[in-house]
Amino acid sequence: MRSRLHERFQSALRELLAEAGSQAPPPDFSLEVPRNPEHGDFACNAALLLAKPLERPPRQVAEQLIARLTAGEGVIARAEVAGPGFINVWLRDERWQDLLRSVLTQGRRYGRSEQAAGAQVQVEFVSANPTGPLTLGHGRQAVLGDCIARALEAVGSRVTREYYFNNGGRQMRVLGESVRARYLEQLGRAAPPPDTGGDAETPWPESIDGLPVVFPRDGYQGDYIGEIAADLVARDGDALTEEPGEGVFREVAEQQVFGEIRKTLDALGIHFDVYSNEMALYQEGKLEETLADLRMRDLVYESEGAVWLRATALSLGRDRVLIKKTGEPTYLLPDIAYHREKFRRGFDRIIDVQGADHIEQFPFVRAAVGALGCPVEKLELVMNQFVTLTRGGEQVKQSKRRATYVTVDELLGEVGPDVFRFFMVQRKAEGHLDFDLDLAKDTDWKKNPAYYVQYAHARSCGVERKAREQGVAIPDAASADGSLLSLPEELEILKKLGEFPDVVARAAEAREPHHLAYWVRELAGLWNPYLQDGVRHRVLSDDPALTSARLGLALAVRTVLANALECLGISAPEQM
């Protein structure tokens, strides 16, 4: 609806400019749905922008534009100049009523488009290393990344969802050592680690009561480590006590932890197309290759026994270590190699979704792959801030170190995936998110926005069920007739439905799926009261024509609610 009107404005602008002998291209004007309905269905600021190049007062320009817009047949019912020179436009009611038919015709496709048809996009997200269960921050990112992917798919992109993890470095070794220590403890061959209260100054004894302390100082304290160890004891008894290093334990732990992560993601309805890892890059020689190519461009030097990236030559603030003096790479080198592979795989667009604690690294990766000749304008970063959890009106303390953080699994157990997803996606990514557990657990549909939206859908289905029971014919795309939908609230709902394709497009382009969550809440906020009223208007009434029209509206709203929820990966139940 908006895009057609936008074209009309654009051609009117061109005419006006040409007439005045101006070579200037039409300015980038706005055409928006105004907050205040008294300002029309759409409001346009074009005349204000054109006033200067045309050297005429804005209101006069507006008049001339209106004359051109309203000439000939009309989707436009009326247009008027307002304020300093805005043009407010009202469309004919029929234009909105026709939406009923077009929504029902398009069905599940309504809202989708081909704006980005065929674009190959990679979205990399979560990418948590398999050292423990997913935390709320990961959960937020999982939902965010998946919703971005869904929005992109809705505008025609072909999306590869990808999960990359580091499994070659020190953290995985510590993971293995932690499991080994618990294993030995359970067999009575090692002492449990002392509680230092997280204080790095407290000494770490080599043994307690004659038993060695094997648990590493920076080991993983979560219960899941002990569980993995217990599995090993049950499976192999004490056969592993003589294992030389942490290797066996590390492999088992990685497999187990990663399996759990995938289960969690499954429960969230998130499925990755590709899992990449650091070890594969090693095995394929990608690190050496990348290092050699960087060296060729004089971006590598050695100092203090380490190998450095000369990032200052790429106008970054400082140089950074690529290979530690221990001979082990930092995460920077594999990250650079990995991103280079992304470019080689031919994506049109590469989107990294990363937590706020990771963004420091991004400029270095981008600069490095840029220096290696990759078209970095295709690479973009979506950053997401942390999640805090509020329970009983108080913030829940989270400490990764002491493993007292709340996991995605725990929360899913309390609220289920639909509520979890809705709450995680409803805030813009770059802002902090306060997860209000009391509200999330509240099953009162009126209060809990996730249920409120789902309930709007379920109710519409209920209306249809009731209609069938009463033997009322269910309208379809061919028989639906919106022309009887003339109550203000009905037109308002139709206009809302008309916004949906624009909302999807915006969510996709801006990588901001929270707009969808807001918008669908607004639609439900119009529809639930409409159904609730039942006095001023009933869907099922004595008037067959009106019943058919309103039933058509119910079907259309239900379709759009379902489509919007689909974009958010949330189910649209037919009953609640």
Added chain:
RNA sequence: GCCCCGGUAGCUCAGUCGGAUAGAGCAGUUGCCUUCUAAGCAACGGGUCGGGGGUUCGAUUCCCUCCCGGGGCACCA
């Protein structure tokens, strides 16, 4: 100290590449209504858009500066 992100109603937050009288939900007050699924509708109250300066027809939005909160500034991930 430097970098990134926030600061909008009592609370949680939207706010369209600069637009008109700044919005929603929840919470509060008042009146009405009694339902196609679990009550809804209407009205009211509530704001120096963190402070100050600048840019211009116009700034919550852009620039500068300061304050507050979160995160980051490793040969940790």
